[in-house]
Amino acid sequence: MFDTVEAFYRPGTVHEALRLLQNGKNRARVVAGGTDLVVEGDRSIRFLIDITHAGLSYIRRRGKACVIGATTSMAALENSPAIRALAGGILARAAATCGSVQIRNMATVGGNLANGSPAADTATPLLALDAEVVLADARGRRKIPLTAFYSGPRKTKMLIVEVAIPALPRGARWSFQKLGRTEGDISLVNAAAGLQLDAQGRAKWARIALGAVAPTPIRALGAEKLLVGRKVDQSTLAAVCEEAAREVRPITDVRASAEYRREMCRVLARRALEECAAATGCSL
C-alpha cells in the first residue's frame, strides 16, 4: 500500500527521531499508532519514523503537574489509576471512547492531537484541563498551551513529545460528554467542562470545551465568561449554554447537520455543567 516508502526508522531517542525528521525534509512522517496515518494513505511519504521506542510512553507526576508522554496509548490512559483519579477521570473516560479495543491499543494521545481532527476525543478534556503541549525540533523544546497549538503550530514540523496537565483548581468538578452513533464512533459533538464554586454557590472558575463544532476543538470562552461570578442555577446554565451554542461554528457533513450540531452543543454543555454542579453538591 505504501510502496513509495524508501526507509522505515525506529529511533530509540527523541534526539535521533528529530535528526531523522530534519533529514527527511518534507518527505518524512512520524508514525506511532498508525490509526490515522495509515488510513490517510499519503503517497508522498518517503521516510517513516516510528517514535514508539523513543521513550515517550509514560504517565508521571512532575511537581504539581501530570505529564503524559506523546506515545502513551488510549488504552494506557483509560487504565491508568492516576488518569482515572485526575479531574473526575474525564481524560480516561474520553480515551475509552476512542474507537474499538484494538484501536485504543494502538492510538496515542500525541497522535490524537497531531492529527488535528476537530472531533479528537482527548482534545476537549485536555482543553478543559488547561493542558500544555511540549513540542520539539532540532533547535530545542518549547511548551505552549493546547489552545495555541490548535491556532498555529499544528501544521509545523515540530514533534509533540509530551502533554502536561497543570495543577487543577481546588475542589473543581468535571464532566466529559460525547454524542456519537455508537460510544466508540467518531464524535458528532463532544464536550468537557470543569467548574469550581465558591461558598455562595457562584461559579469561581469554569472551563467549557467543545469538539466537532468548529475547525478545531475549542474553548467556549464567551460562555465561560458569562458563567464566572454568577450563581449557578437553571437560568444561568440556560443562558451560558445558549451562548456556547452561539459561539460555535459547526459544519454539515455526512454525520450531522450544522443545525443539529449547534443544538447538541447546547445540550451537551448543559449536561456537562449540570454534572459538574451536581458533583459539588449544588442543587439546581
Next chain:
Amino acid sequence: MKTMEVRLKVNGEPKQWTIAPGDLLLDVLRREGYFGVKRGCESGECGACTVLIGGTPINSCLMFAAQAEGADVLTIEGLAHGDKLDPLQEAFLDYGAAQCGFCTPAMILNARALLDRKPHPTEEEVREALAGTYCRCTGFRKPVEAVLAAARGSGR
C-alpha cells in the same frame, strides 16, 4: 524497490522476513501464509485483521510490518495446541458461534486477550471486547454466549 529485514516471532516460531519499508503487517502475514488474518475494510473499522501482539489485540491493517520487529505475534493458527483446540475455539463450535467464519478468528483472538487479562469477565466486558470486530452473519449473541461459557469452563 527498497527492502529491509524484520525479525519477529509468529505463533512462537522465530521468523526473519524480507519486507518493503512501507508494507503493512496484514499484507506480510497473508503473504507468509497466515490466512486466518483476514483482509476486510483495511481501515481499522471491521477488526477482521486482528492479531495479538504480546497478548494485546491490534488491527494488523493499521500497523507497518517494520513495527513488528522483535514482536511476539499470535494469529488464530497458533491458538490450538496440536490437535487440542483452545477452550474458546471449542466453545465457538459448541455454541454455533460462527456462520461464514470471516470474523471468527478476530473474535476468538479478542476474546482470548480478554480472558487472559480477566478470566471471569462480565457480559458487558465480553461485548466491549468483541465490539471492534464486525459480524455480518450471525450477530453477536452466540459469540458472547460462547465466550462466557469458555470463561465458566463449561462447554455445552
